[in-house]
Amino acid sequence: xxxxxxxxxxxxxxxxxxxxxxxxxxxxxxxxxxxxxxxxxxxxxxxxxxxxxxxxxxxxxxxxxxxxxxxxxxxxxxxxxxxxxxxxxxxxxxxxxxxxxxxxxxxxxxxxxxxxxxxxxxxxxxxxxxxxxxxxxxxxxxxxxxxxxxxxxxxxxxxxxxxxxxxxxxxxxxxxxxxxxxxxxxxxxxxxxxxxxxxxxxxxxxxxxxxxxxxxxxxxxxxxxxxxxxxxxxxxxxxxxxxxxxxxxxxxxxxxxxxxxxxxxxxxxxxxxxxxxxxxxxxxxxxxxxxxxxxxxxxxxxxxxxxxxxxxxxxxxxxxxxxxxxxxxxxxxxxxxxxxxxxxxxxxxxxxxxxxxxxxxxxxxxxxxxxxxxxxxxxxxxxxxxxxxxxxxxxxxxxxxxxxxxxxxxxxxxxxxxxxxxxxxxxxxxxxxx
Numbered sequence: 001x002x003x004x005x006x007x008x009x010x011x012x013x014x015x016x017x018x019x020x021x022x023x024x025x026x027x028x029x030x031x032x033x034x035x036x037x038x039x040x041x042x043x044x045x046x047x048x049x050x051x052x053x054x055x056x057x058x059x060x061x062x063x064x065x066x067x068x069x070x071x072x073x074x075x076x077x078x079x080x081x082x083x084x085x086x087x088x089x090x091x092x093x094x095x096x097x098x099x100x101x102x103x104x105x106x107x108x109x110x111x112x113x114x115x116x117x118x119x120x121x122x123x124x125x126x127x128x129x130x131x132x133x134x135x136x137x138x139x140x141x142x143x144x145x146x147x148x149x150x151x152x153x154x155x156x157x158x159x160x161x162x163x164x165x166x167x168x169x170x171x172x173x174x175x176x177x178x179x180x181x182x183x184x185x186x187x188x189x190x191x192x193x194x195x196x197x198x199x200x201x202x203x204x205x206x207x208x209x210x211x212x213x214x215x216x217x218x219x220x221x222x223x224x225x226x227x228x229x230x231x232x233x234x235x236x237x238x239x240x241x242x243x244x245x246x247x248x249x250x251x252x253x254x255x256x257x258x259x260x261x262x263x264x265x266x267x268x269x270x271x272x273x274x275x276x277x278x279x280x281x282x283x284x285x286x287x288x289x290x291x292x293x294x295x296x297x298x299x300x301x302x303x304x305x306x307x308x309x310x311x312x313x314x315x316x317x318x319x320x321x322x323x324x325x326x327x328x329x330x331x332x333x334x335x336x337x338x339x340x341x342x343x344x345x346x347x348x349x350x351x352x353x354x355x356x357x358x359x360x361x362x363x364x365x366x367x368x369x370x371x372x373x374x375x376x377x378x379x380x381x382x383x384x385x386x387x388x389x390x391x392x393x394x395x396x397x398x399x400x401x402x403x404x405x406x407x408x409x410x411x412x413x414x415x416x417x418x419x420x421x422x423x424x425x426x427x428x429x430x431x432x433x434x
Contacts, residue, residue: 027342028100030073031066033058033327034093035128036104036114037316041080042211042237046264046316047106050129051076052309053317054103057324060304067331068342075099079110090114094121100345101126103323106316108132108151108181115144124349128323129316131282132184133411136369145352145366147326148283148319149374149400151181152411155188155233156403157376158260158280161396162229163196163423165278165380166256169228173204173255175218175242177234182207185233185260188411195418203227211238215245222246226254235261240268247272263392264314266381270389277381277390284361284375284397285318290430291362291397298360322359322374326366329357362397369407373400384432393432398425 035054038047054074062071075097077089086105093099102125104114111130118125119141127135127146131154135146162169172193176182186205193200203225206218222230230251234242239261246252252274259265260280266273287302289295301321305313334343334351343351355366362375375397382393402425405414 026344028070030071031101031331032073032075032097032099034075034077034090034097034099034102034104036077036079036086036090036102036110037106038080038236039076039078042241043080043106043235044237045240045268046236046314047079049309049311049314050106050316050320053305053313053320054324056304056308057321061324061328067328068335070342077104079105079107083110083113086110087113087117090117091121094118094123099123101327101348103128103320105130107179108184109179111135112180115139115141119143124345124352126323126326129319130181132180133188133405134180134184136371137405137410141370143349145326145355145370145372147322147357147364147366147372149376149404150371150411151185151188152414153374153376153398153400153404154260154280154282155185156192157378157396157398158231158258158278159189159192159196160398160403160423160425160427161278161378162256162258164396164427165394166229167197167423169200169256171201171203171225171227172229172231173202173206173222173225173227174231175204175206175208175215175222175234176232177210177238178207179210181235182210182233186231188415189231189233191412192415192418195415196420196423208238213241215242219246219249219251222251223249223254228255229258230255231258231260233260235264239265243269244272247274252277260378261315262381264316266391267311267314267389271383273381273390275380275382275390278378279381279392280376280378281318281392282315282376283318283322284377285315285322285359286361286377286392287312288391288432289361289377290395290432290434292360295360301360318360322357322361322364322372325359326352326355326357326364326372330355367407371407373404375400376403379430382432391432395430395432396427397430398427402426 262279379395381390
């Protein structure tokens with residue numbers, strides 16, 4: 001089956017979905033979708049754009065006739081409310097509201113908690129954004145599927161970009177949020193670094209609490225140690241605050257920063273983020289995607305999102321689009337297998353296995369461990385005419401299968417097999433204006 005794409009136009013489903021379901025039995029009034037995202041707290045700068053994307057996509061799906069002729073209905077839960085409230089609300093959506101599918105979550109910690117719960121509740125769950133690789137490496141799941149990459153290829157892309165472009169650095173420090181994502185992403189990055197460039201010295205490992213408002217102590221430590229490279233996989237309001245305070249104290253003048261999640265912050269930071277910072281997009285989606293910038297579907301999505309929010313879409317919005325693209329593709333695949341009739345939940349669940357779909361980047365495939373293969377785009381910040389914030393330039397796109405552990409293998413074990421020849425991993429390179 002060819003990869004399917006979300007197309008925000010009246011022609012997406014009209015004629016196809018309606019015709020296929022005209023004589024189907026037991027067609028529901030709607031497809032109920034529960035979505036967890038941050039709508040409060042520092043992480044809301046990340047979660048609210050994702051909610052806006054979900055609402056926009058759902059509206060356009062319904063205008064086009066629904067999924068297989070059935071409209072979608074969204075129900076949001078705020079991840080910022082805390083773990084106990086989040087768990088209670090997710091359980092309520094499944095048991096009381098009887099949602100057809102969940103999309104959870106942003107936070108890696110929340111994913112670790114919710115994934116076994118949703119497995120026990122026997123409801124399809126799309127892990128639409130969280131990055132921890134531990135989900136499918138520590139357990140096998142039937143009802144949980146991830147529609148984007150995990151932390152391993154995201155960290156490998158950042159590390160390879162650093163080693164390909166600045167190979168002679170001697171010292172490095174990390175400043176990460178003190179929770180599952182911050183700890184796990186550093187373990188992956190540092191373990192691979194020691195295999196590929198073992199002579200590098202780690203001069204500081206700093207883990208401020210999640211949501212910290214002040215990084216003065218950490219910045220003072222980094223100014224004192226003056227590492228050649230500073231890595232931070234922080235995101236949302238924490239990353240914004242870190243960059244602003246580091247810029248005020250001149251930290252960017254002393255070290256090269258590697259910020260694998262900074263694509264989501266560049267618009268908010270504007271000119272505070274200097275040129276030459278290595279930034280990633282947690283996938284290959286980007287509103288100026290070098291391979292798809294002239295693609296009408298991407299252009300329409302960017303235009304609609306910007307009209308709705310006043311901003312260009314960032315990677316949480318693109319991850320949300322990928323989740324919906326996968327859901328649409330699964331219903332279409334299940335309906336095809338069901339003789340054109342509207343599929344039941346078991347048939348949709350079965351269709352998720354080996355699913356091929358496409359959002360607004362390269363096509364994706366869900367492999368046998370329920371983990372999607374997603375390419376990785378990474379580049380450096382650059383000030384150019386036409387934008388009041390840095391864009392990504394000197395970009396590289398790495399193929400997913402080249403930089404992640406194979407299905408069934410533990411990422412750290414796989415990293416342990418690497419040697420410096422891994423630095424020569426094939427990559428496609430792009431300039432902003434080419």
